[in-house]
Amino acid sequence: MSGPATHVRGKKTLARSILGFVDKGLVNAVLVIVAIFWLVPTLGLFLSSLRTVGDSASSGWWTVFTTPAQLTIENYASLLSNPTITGSFWNTILIAVPTTVFVVIFGALAGYAFAWLKFPGRDWLLIVVIVLLAVPLQVALIPLARMFGTLGIFGSIFGVILFHVAFGLPFAIFLLRNFFTQIPAELLEAARIDGASDWRIFVQVILPLGGPAIASLAIFQFLWTWNDMLVALIFTNSGSQPLTVAIQSQLRQFGSNIDVLSAGAFLSMIVPLIVFFAFQRFFVQALLAGSQK
Amino acid sequence: MGASRRRMFLIALGFLAPALVLLAGLVLYPILYTVVRSFFSAEGGAFVGWDNYVTMFTNDSTFTAIRNNVIWVLVAPVACTVLGLLFAVLLEKIKWSTAFKLIIFMPMAISMLAAGVIFRGMFQESPNLGVVNAAAVAVNSAFGGGDAAYPGATPRGDSGLIDDSGILAGETAVTAGSEQNFPLVGLRADDVPTSAAQAEDAASAGADQITGTVWLDVVVGGDGTVGQIDDGKSGLPGIKIDAVAADGTIASTTKTDAAGRYVLDDLGKEAYRIALPASNFDEGYQGVSWLSSGLITAVIILSYIWIWAGFAMVMIASGLSAIDRSLQEAARMDGANEWKVFSRITAPLLSPVLIVVFVTLIINVLKIFDLVYVIPPGSSKPAANVIAVEMWTVSFGGGSNQGLGSALAILLLILVLPSMIINVRKFREERKS
Structure with missing residues (x-):
């Protein structure tokens, strides 16, 4: 040296x-x-x-x-004694929770089929799903408003849920399929040799092992639906409107409605913030795993 | 064999059925419907060919919307990605990176409505209400910008002063060596700054000087002689004073001190008009009209960056953590500087994740709705317009032209096509490898 x-x-x-x-x-x-x-x-x-x-x-x-x-x-006291606001808070829950549940269930079923079942046209169908990931929901507003009107569900919570579930599915399928394909094939083979049906494999192997992915999807979808304003603006009425719609109606007089607007906006943020801070790991996971939404 | 394949097919169908039915009925069918609908009239009764598409590019408000969308797509994704990259790289050098990530990422969790309410409030015009203009005014006065503001001040009558469209001046010109005083009235007590002191007579003027005092010719309580500097009368500090020559040029300029006194130096032999420019008497610097038509899109894009920079940061940070660091170390050992290491090694390795972030942001920015719906006040809504808002307005909010609305929706769909193709390509490449 x-x-x-x-x-x-x-x-x-x-x-x-x-x-x-x-x-x-x-x-x-x-x-x-x-x-x-x-x-x-x-x-x-x-x-x-x-x-x-x-x-x-x-x-x-x-x-x-x-x-x-x-x-x-x-402001919070008067907000919580305002039936329009408390009603819309409940509506938000009634929209966001079932949407999340259905997206997770339907997405997991389809995700399993895409990951582990062999059927003709599977790859093409998967490409259709990937194309649908980027479809702006604006293309469905006019036809679905009409269709829901005919079916008599325009303005109902059920209609909004249907809309969100349909537009949440491409992301859900894509995300869960990607996770499910990473599950070791030996586990599924072992179950199959034991004579388990696809349904049992799905319930007893895929769902438990896919837990973290499903949690990620659920949190992502819940926040997405909770925070939506556009779909609800069109597909709900004064009885079924969620918080975002109830609050935006105060915007015209920003200064004189600042009490409702600020407290209302913060009220609408509380649930997402709790969910975010409690489960941010899963939320990030969902974004990382498939971020085309 | 055939039977078992059919069985497999039926099982797959069973798993896929709910999703397929919903996607076909509520996504695919509506796309076709909207395509067809875009060739029909407002109520849908008549086939109009390409009319709606022609209207889209010729109608003022739709055209503004399309132009703004172009601005959005050019600015917002780049800004978010660059900031996200910067944050992700800097993050690695600090100990509190988890806290920082949470802070920047948090806006992703809240609704764009809430974000819109926040930004609308922050950028309010009055510096008493909007925090951005409050900060702008504070910074401006900290750096001595702007003149002291004495809105509404007028000369005391019979004091030999005139108000010439906002400029206060002596009625007659004076020569060097003399004095010109300015007793003013018409001010509210709270317009006098706290720095003001008891008004005092100016020192007598030198041969090339003109001196004088500017004071508020009012004593609280009502005592005092009009036009005289009495006890209890306040000097007006910070007032700008010009000595204006006969040809209109400004020969000398100065400002009053705390007692309201001024001294104009270096004057020649001619006579000068002593003038207090109008800028002393306007409202002073009041910040910027952020929510006006000219700036509204910039403000909304800023709110978008506040929300989505965190997304870019988190994605890029996880991409960074997956990179093999030995290459960077090797380059550093060979004497490459940090910028070279970053631009030649880190950035190329990161490019896949940068593309994902960028494509995601473009898809997202194209259909931006909530922020543009919430932030602009009524007067600047037309200037802030984007395609998604225009689509909502013409087909649901007021106008009921669902033909034009469908055409706008299809325009959005066409605009995301390149991103769709990138997504499909990426998927195919991943399958091959």
Whole structure:
């Protein structure tokens, strides 16, 4: 080992570690600022929802830091005693939960068929599913509004569920098929040799092993449906409307309805945020596994 | 053999039936229906050929919508992907990366309606209500931008001053060595800044100077002599003052101090009009009209980036973590700098995930609806229009032209075709390998 070489190398690492230190500080500072920028909008909405209309009309939400006395839960109290809002909250649940259940069941059944059953035209059918992944739901609005009208389910919760289930299926099939194909073939073979039918294999092997994938799909689909506004805007009426539709009707007078808008928007966020923070691993999984939606 | 194949087929059919029925009835059939419907009139009674498609590109509001969609597609996916890439790379250098990821990714969980309400509130025009303009005004005054704002100030009558369309000036020109005072009224007490002090007489002027004082000629409580600098009268600091020569050029300019005094230097022998420019008396800097027609699309795209940059970041970060790091290390050992390592090695290895993110965002951006429906106030809605909103408006919200609505929906479908083809290709390649 020669002296000069180690000397040069030593110098390099010293320079590098100083640079690295400055670098680290800079990166940390930049990302702290970015994080603040990303948090402020939500924080602002939350604080706005805790102020009266009068306060919101004369000053910004940041004044609560100097005069915290203006904080009140009045908006939430009046929101929760407003039957339109509480009714729409229930409607949101009544739409999002069954949609999620049906998408998971139908998607898992089809996903199994695509992953493990051999039938003519399977590859072509799968390509159709992949094409349908990107179809904008706008193409179905006019015909389905008409069809649901004829069937007498236009304006009902059932109609919205049908719409969401149909448009959730391509993603569900694609995602679950991809997961199911990764299940080791030996497990299925073993079950088959034991004389299990496809139905039993599906229930006793695929569903338990596909648990994480199914959870990912369920969370993704639930959030998607919970947050939808467009489909509900067209396919529900005042009795079946979800929260998003009930809240958007207040938008025309933004300033004077800011109490309903801010508290309502935050109320609509609570469930998704809980689901997100509790299960974010699964949510990310769903996005990673098939992100064409 | 035949029997068992038929059995397999029936079993598969059993598993597929619910999904196939729903997809055929509620997705495939509607696509065909909409294609056909787009060639018929508003009520559907008459075949109109390509008329709806011609209308789409000639009608002002649909054309604005299409133009805006082009802007969206050009800007939003690139911005989200670049930011996501930047965050994903920087993330690896910090210890609190999990917290950072959660913060940036969180907006993905909430509805676009809620995000729209948030951004509509943030970008309100009044700096008293909208946080963005409040920050803009604060930054502006911190850097000394803008003149002190004294809206509504007028000269005291009989003080030898005139109001020339907003500019306050002495009635007659004065020469160097003299004094020109400005007793003003018409201000509300809270328009006087806290930095203002008791008004004081200016020092006597030098041979090339003109001096004077600008003060609020009102004593709270009502005492004092009109036009005199009495105790209790406040100087008006920060007022801009010009010495204007006969040919209209500004020979000297300055600002008043806390006591309202000013000194104009370096003046010649001629007579000057001493003027307080109109900028002293307007509302001052009030921020930017973010929600106006000109900027509305930019604001909505910003809200979109707030939501979707996290998606890009998470996807790219997981792509990064799957990359074999030995290549980068080897390149660094060979003396490549960080930028070279990134552009020559990391970025190419990441390109598959970058393409997935980009294609996903394009599909998503094309059909953007909620944010554009929620954020713009009525007056800038036409300027913010996009295809999905226009499709809703013409076929459900007000207009009931389902012919044109169908054509717009088909336009959206045509616009996602390239992304569909990319998806199918990618799937086929993955199958082969």
